[in-house]
Amino acid sequence: MSPAGGGSGAAGRPKRPTMVDVAREAGVALRTVSRVVNDDPTVGPEYVAKVKAAIAALNFRPDERARQLRTGVTGTIGAAVRRIAEINPALAAIEQTARASGLTLLASSTDFDEARERDILLSMCRQRLDGIIVEPIGENHGYLEAELADGMPVVAMDRPMSGISVDCVMSDNAAGIGMAFHHLHQHGHRRVAYIGDSERVYSGRERAAAFRAALLAHGLPVDGLVHPGEITAERVGAALESVLSGPDPATALITGNTDTTLAVLRRLGPAAASRLGIVGFDEVPLADLLQPALTVVAQDTANIGRTAVELLRARIADPSRPAQRVVVPVAMRVRGSGEVAAPAASAVNAG
């Protein structure tokens, strides 16, 4: 049995030097080492030199965990998003803004799974992160109540959280759907259909509702044109079938999110797609390379991510401030697919 960390054998980590070792090596007090490490200006130059020499000699690097335990802050914020490792400009903006603020980012994928979301959020709380940004998935976040009461800062992104009151930043879904509809209407379309996410999801609910409102506002019938639901090839295919067949088929589509847009494009194929007016809600990768290039309502994702971090920082600074909701405007990106004119018959029909 070697006393401590002999290099040989199995799991013998070499045992790193600590501030105590540095202090002994430098012949100063432990506290002085700490001061030097933290650039405390009240240390005499000769002491600084001695300590720095000892640090270099022993190859000492401070243990961030101990510092965090002692000071109470981790300098780290968590982000629980649906998927890291997929295009997510909001997450990119979060990372960048966090870095600019001197914060480390701990990002995890909830994978659209409510149980995973819960695990991740509670794990982040156990780690005493300085704050958490979450794209909520579940429909009940009451389990966070105790953490909120203990002062854990939480900000919701993309949709509000249910059961608890936290800051929230999200896109102007209603305005976006309205813009998309108006755009297609201007190009002569009177039969416009909506296919999107399930109304069990908050944003799906908002967007479907906004679409119905747009139809009503233009004095158009709603019959069979609104298709929220699961985003599977089958469901989307069935919705397309329903919408494009019959005596008065739709001449244009609004797709409620990226996955729906892609499912629709894959199902239609290039030829059919090019004959319809199509506006997607949310950006699609390579939208410019498709034929026709895809017109979308783009969310200001960078703004959303940045705002999320700022809301979080504000709450960290003042945990008692009232919860706030920020709505971020959206913008049309006109690329071609939304400007396909309605067939004359249909346009005349309702003109």
Place this chain on the structure above:
Amino acid sequence: MSPAGGGSGAAGRPKRPTMVDVAREAGVALRTVSRVVNDDPTVGPEYVAKVKAAIAALNFRPDERARQLRTGVTGTIGAAVRRIAEINPALAAIEQTARASGLTLLASSTDFDEARERDILLSMCRQRLDGIIVEPIGENHGYLEAELADGMPVVAMDRPMSGISVDCVMSDNAAGIGMAFHHLHQHGHRRVAYIGDSERVYSGRERAAAFRAALLAHGLPVDGLVHPGEITAERVGAALESVLSGPDPATALITGNTDTTLAVLRRLGPAAASRLGIVGFDEVPLADLLQPALTVVAQDTANIGRTAVELLRARIADPSRPAQRVVVPVAMRVRGSGEVAAPAASAVNAG
């Protein structure tokens, strides 16, 4: 001055209960609380009940940081990749594999920036993560030597690290380029050009070299067909110009990575692109929706990510094992763009 954490005022965090508080509440010793929290079976049922009641009453949740400091392990591995928040199946696989192993993942973007990479890696070392996976960017990682000596496990992904000896998992670049070339050659192409990443980058070097080797192996001239360099619209455009003009223009292209592929497609436009044989190295999002759909040499990114975690876990378990290099096979994904036949003249020319 409130004594400690009064709820009113500015930064007054409510002060969470600790194990000591739970012990007092339950009327047991601190150690017993710890045992209950860690499901130690040697605790009598009535004590378990008392402690659990106290935990519930005080709403106690253990501080993971303190546990980490005491036990020495963080249960967290770091991943320094080029971009989180962009499509990265390897990172997705890392996250999934890590989770399956009970490890938390801390992912950060190096953003192709050597200085940032260094900051991130050293920060991860300061946090005493259990291990680090890195897609190396810089050309000199000597600054990690001390950490490696102190037993910090590191695994390189996609390319080896320079200056230090660590485990590495990467794609079979040479075979992939060979396959791409062979594929185009089979479809009659004798003038095949390569446009790819700079040879300052390891993978760029390997792929350009493999392409030259393929030309030589087929007895074809190399003159002006190999274009490694920065991936900018200008540079790629110039390379295309050079390759497609002149008396004997290329009839097919191999693009050395995703960004190059996209730059080439954007520059060519759909009409010109559809007349060339094109095989991309590495997958492209929505490759199936392009026209023609894009044929690529796909890396087995899921395998790479999984292997990276496994190598890391093996090294954590046995820090003294010799460094290992794993090469992962690649595969053609035939979709159309690579099967455009060479124009008759050119095919006959060299037949």
Place this chain on the structure above:
DNA sequence: CACCTTCGGGATAACGTTATCGCGAGGATA
């Protein structure tokens, strides 16, 4: 009945930092 083992629980010392004191030396002031 004495003794040895086992079992369940409690004091207490770590883990590696930072924060709170206090103290001695030096210069400024009366």
Place this chain on the structure above:
DNA sequence: TATCCTCGCGATAACGTTATCCCGAAGGTG
């Protein structure tokens, strides 16, 4: 020259856990 600061450093107590002892009460055995 005595006194009062100020400055610079050191001893020591936290931070919230887990790990190492140790000890008292059972229970079994000679």
